[in-house]
Amino acid sequence: MNRDLTVGNPKSVLWRFCIPLFGSVLFQQMYNIADSFVAGKFIGEDALAAVGNSYGITMLFLAFAVGCNIGCSVTVSGLFGAKQYRNMKTAVSTAMIFAGILCVCLMLFGILGCKELLRETRTPDAIFADSGRYLGIYIWGLPFLFFYNIATGIFSALGDSRTPFLFLAGSSTANILADILFVSCFDMGVAGVAWATFLCQGVSCALSLWVVLQRLAHMPSEGRAAVFSFKLLGKIASVSVPCILQQSFISVGNIVIQGVINGFGPGVIAGYSAAVKLNNLVITSFTTLGNGMSNYTAQNMGAGFSGRIKEGFYAGIKMVWTLCVPIAALYFFAGDVLIRFFLDRDASEAALLSGVSFLKTVTPFYFVIAVKLIADGVLRGAGQMRQFMTATLADLVLRVALAVFLAGPFGTAGIFRSWPIGWGIATALSVWFYCHGLWERGGNSFQEGQALPADGEKDGKVHK
Numbered sequence: 001m002n003r004d005l006t007v008g009n010p011k012s013v014l015w016r017f018c019i020p021l022f023g024s025v026l027f028q029q030m031y032n033i034a035d036s037f038v039a040g041k042f043i044g045e046d047a048l049a050a051v052g053n054s055y056g057i058t059m060l061f062l063a064f065a066v067g068c069n070i071g072c073s074v075t076v077s078g079l080f081g082a083k084q085y086r087n088m089k090t091a092v093s094t095a096m097i098f099a100g101i102l103c104v105c106l107m108l109f110g111i112l113g114c115k116e117l118l119r120e121t122r123t124p125d126a127i128f129a130d131s132g133r134y135l136g137i138y139i140w141g142l143p144f145l146f147f148y149n150i151a152t153g154i155f156s157a158l159g160d161s162r163t164p165f166l167f168l169a170g171s172s173t174a175n176i177l178a179d180i181l182f183v184s185c186f187d188m189g190v191a192g193v194a195w196a197t198f199l200c201q202g203v204s205c206a207l208s209l210w211v212v213l214q215r216l217a218h219m220p221s222e223g224r225a226a227v228f229s230f231k232l233l234g235k236i237a238s239v240s241v242p243c244i245l246q247q248s249f250i251s252v253g254n255i256v257i258q259g260v261i262n263g264f265g266p267g268v269i270a271g272y273s274a275a276v277k278l279n280n281l282v283i284t285s286f287t288t289l290g291n292g293m294s295n296y297t298a299q300n301m302g303a304g305f306s307g308r309i310k311e312g313f314y315a316g317i318k319m320v321w322t323l324c325v326p327i328a329a330l331y332f333f334a335g336d337v338l339i340r341f342f343l344d345r346d347a348s349e350a351a352l353l354s355g356v357s358f359l360k361t362v363t364p365f366y367f368v369i370a371v372k373l374i375a376d377g378v379l380r381g382a383g384q385m386r387q388f389m390t391a392t393l394a395d396l397v398l399r400v401a402l403a404v405f406l407a408g409p410f411g412t413a414g415i416f417r418s419w420p421i422g423w424g425i426a427t428a429l430s431v432w433f434y435c436h437g438l439w440e441r442g443g444n445s446f447q448e449g450q451a452l453p454a455d456g457e458k459d460g461k462v463h464k
Contacts, residue, residue, distance in 0.1 A: 052273020
């Protein structure tokens with residue numbers, strides 16, 4: 001069901017729209033958590049370390065898919081808010097072509113270069129083969145990852161957060177069952193974990209694309225929409241490319257940090273891997289709520305209702321803090337229980353201690369990073385990508401530099417402390433940029449005649 005985010009009380013609108021998004025990302029993260037859980041419980045500590053060691057590299061590929069998702073979603077949201085349905089359909093097909101070409105390039109890079117990346121991150125010999133095996137299967141599933149993200153971006157742009165939630169709930173549950181089946185019954189090891197994700201994500205992608213294309217086909221538009229538009233590609237890329245760069249830089253930074261962690265041995269790698277999965281569950285959840293804020297901002301900018309954005313920002317802060325309280329309390333006071341959930345009975349003490357130490361260090365600062373991610377959502381939705389990139393890269397550079405610098409004198413504790421410092425400075429920047437935002441001047445980049453193809457423009461082939 002499509003939903004207009006430009007009408008109604010901003011607080012109510014955001015809660016109704018974002019809560020299914022929050023549920024969706026929880027199920028999305030279950031893919032990765034299920035992989036680590038099954039690897040640690042049913043195979044062993046080295047298998048958990050192998051899956052966790054691959055995680056930084058998989059996040060690099062995910063960065064490109066998420067960038068395509070956000071660029072498509074923000075552009076389609078603005079066109080939907082401006083009631084430019086014909087241009088909106090062209091934007092969708094343009095985004096799919098863009099994502100498909102990018103996906104092929106990344107698959108070639110992955111096939112040729114992943115083993116070298118594993119070597120560069122000082123992957124221990126004990127887990128090198130399993131890490132490479134997991135990544136090899138993951139790379140062949142990249143088309144599913146990319147087109148699923150495009151489909152969910154379109155759903156969000158149309159104000160529908162319920163449909164992708166239902167798809168994710170089903171596919172994530174199936175993934176857990178398939179993980180256990182392939183590993184415990186078929187004895188496929190780490191490869192079984194990867195194949196389970198591959199198959200379940202493929203089914204989810206196919207169903208999502210079918211539903212979203214049916215939804216678009218029934219939306220009214222005068223005449224036939226062009227298959228491709230360079231102008232709309234430019235608008236999509238103006239959001240996608242900074243998001244891809246931002247996510248990629250973060251992924252590269254995480255790979256560097258993983259390389260530092262790898263110097264402490266498989267036990268610490270396993271504990272850190274479990275803790276990072278739990279941490280990313282929270283950060284990705286809050287980021288998804290920020291993406292919902294981007295859709296809200298873009299629709300209202302497209303409709304010319306920039307005055308609603310401030311109300312939405314404060315409503316978004318209240319919403320994310322409300323969700324933050326129980327999560328932060330659970331992680332801080334029950335971190336050892338959660339880390340043990342990923343480890344088998346024979347796991348080393350180093351694995352448990354490193355995981356718990358990481359959670360206790362970063363958890364109190366979830367309230368800080370939550371504010372940044374909501375402010376970032378507004379910046380993206382308003383097209384203020386330079387400001388968004390500046391704040392995000394400040395966080396990344398500080399975290400990576402401090403992790404490398406502090407690892408020597410303070411060990412893993414020094415690495416973990418780099419997170420709160422980076423988050424704090426980046427949040428201050430994002431909030432400052434928000435307070436000097438485009439909506440203060442009544443800016444609107446989605447109104448007719450501003451860098452969009454006119455109805456009669458023929459800059460691409462036409463749907464038959």
